Amino acid sequence: MRRDVPLRRSLLLRLLAVTALVSACSVAATAWLAIRTTAVAIREERGQALADDTRIYDSLLGYAARHPRWDGVGPTVRALARETGHRIILTSDGRQVADSQSAARLRYRPPDKATAVIDPLAVSPDLLPDSASDRIDPRAVGPFELSGDERARLRGAARRRAACLRTVFGPGMTVVEEPSGRSRVGTDPPRDLDTPRCASAALGSPTPTEARALSALNELVDACLSRRHAARVTLTLDDQGKPRAEPRAEPPLRTRGGDADGSLVSSCLASSRAQQLAPYVAPAAALYVTSPGRSATTFFDLSAGNRARIAGGTVLVLLVTVTATTLAGIRLVRPLRALTDAAQRMADGEAGAQVKVTSNDELGRLTSAFNSMSSRRDQLEAARKDMASDVAHELRTPLSNIRGWLEGAQDGVVPHGDLLVSSLLEEALHLQHLIDDLRDLSAADAGELRLHLAPVDIAHLLAHTATAHHAAAENAGVALRVEAPGDGPEIQADQVRLRQVLGNLVANALRHTPSGGTVSLRARAAGGEVLIEVADTGSGIAADELPHVFDRFWRADKSRSRLTGGSGLGLSIVRKLVETHGGTVTVSSTVGGGSEFTIHLPHTR
Secondary structure, eight states, X not given: OOOOOOGGGOHHHHHHHHHHHHHHHHHHHHXXXXXXXXXXXXXXXXXXXXXXXXXXHHHHHXXXXXXXXXXXXXXXXXXXXXXXXXXXXXXXXXXXXXXXXXXXXXXXXXXXSOSEEEOTTSOOTTTOTTXXXXXXXXXXXXXXXXXXXXXXXXXXXXXXXXXXXXXXXXXXXXXXXXXXXXXXXXXXXXXXXXXXXXXXXXXXSOOHHHHHHHHHHHHHXXXXXXXXXXXXXXXXXXXXXXXXXXEOSSOOOOOTTOSOOHHHHHXXXXXXXXXXXXXXXXXXEEEEEEOTTXXXXXXXXXXXXHHHHHHHHHHHHHHHHHHHHHHHHHHHXXXXXXXXXXXXXXXXXXXXXXXXXOOSSHHXXXXXXXXXXXXXXXXXHXXXXXXXXXXXXXXXXXXXXXXXXHHHHHHTSSOSSHXXXXXXXXXXXXXXXXXXXXXXXXXXXXXXXXXXXXXXXXXXXXXXXXXXXXXXXXXXXXXXXXXXXXTOXXXXXXXXXXXXXXXXXXXXXXHTSOTTOEEEEEEEEETTEEEEEEEEOSSOOOGGGGGGTTSTTOOSSTTOOTTTOOOSOHHHHHHHXXXXXXXXXXXEEETTTEEEEEEEEEOOO
């Protein structure tokens, strides 16, 4: 009777539930990742835009620091526009100085606020945080720019000092040229290189050009300090060629404002430098940087339309996932239901129930395995029935004989004497032999057959077996021979069980060998094995019957006559006992030419 699986335990429903949950989580994770990715992309774009602005600003600031006018800035502006992909416009005093898209049809209308103001005397700390404290671009050198001869002389002095410092401090000394053309020795990271051994008078004193510019700057600074009633200072150059103020040796000028402190001197020095450099740098200009055709908006602004698009996309993904999962689940459940029905039919008594194999995947292999199991179960059931029939047949004959003898004695037909006792004893012994054989086979099948291993001399074992069957061989008119070397191989085995194996084989050979024939027992070592052979010159076994020789209750004589065969369990017991010893047994035979059974046992060295 078929019983359907409850819906809550259905594999298809569970598969759909798990898939829907995974899909929902995937969609949510994808949406979150998209939002995060978009936000990161916007930040990166803004960062890139800021980097582009800083690059454009720094390049144009360097141009302004070296040129007194903007006349030749066009090529620089167009080159920066090509590199950054932006449109760059410069205006000064209300007029357009340069435009990277000068061929544009419409004239550019600048917004109210410029991107930046290009002024080398007032550098923006927002775009260049590392600018000098006086906000003057270091590339603006003006009258401090050295001549060619002065550059060459200082460069040579710097190289000589660098070579000297390498002998003191080791490698890492480089010659650095400042924007003014002054050379100095530098290290990375910076370190104190002051040593009298490598002092250089040329590098420590200003050149004539620097002296003239420094003198003019000193006058401007003194005038500024005088207006503020502060003491005058003396300007010198540091190792980078930058002016610095030092107090004069003369007594300071006492005023109502007191001594000139550091902030006042720095202020006057900065304003005086700007005044001195003004004729040498370009005038301030407004910078406009635009990105035509580009935007930095994001899809996920959580507006009503975008929320609807996200919801629609989620529903679509869920619908596609559920549909695909349903189809896959149906394809998965259909063969499982077929297997369940076949198993139920087997439980209801149908033998050899089979399921059609429709695929070559895991389910197909499961179906094939089920079909094989069903066929094997059918074969085992048939073998069980045959065995029960064989056992019943084997027990029926001796029991019928015993009953016949006893009924004859009861009716007075058979006299109570030695003949009756002998006949009953013979039948009882046959029953006992059959029961012992069945018990041995059952113990071997269950793995409960215990062996008592000890060293066994094969030659001695064969001789003992031949002696035990000598009388039976003489009565049958069969010659029993033993062919084994005196120093034959020795193995670890259970001598009693091995004698039982050989006894069964010899008894079987004597039973099927006619008078005048021969039964031979041989032993030899071959490789890592010991071979024991029992050969006869009997009737032999047909080729199509050889595979069944070791089956239970199999007889070459189909009449099941006890005169021509035993219980039919002897060879089955032989195979089980040999396998329990870790060996194998084989048979070869020719009809009319006899049979040969070979036992293969591991050799103990």
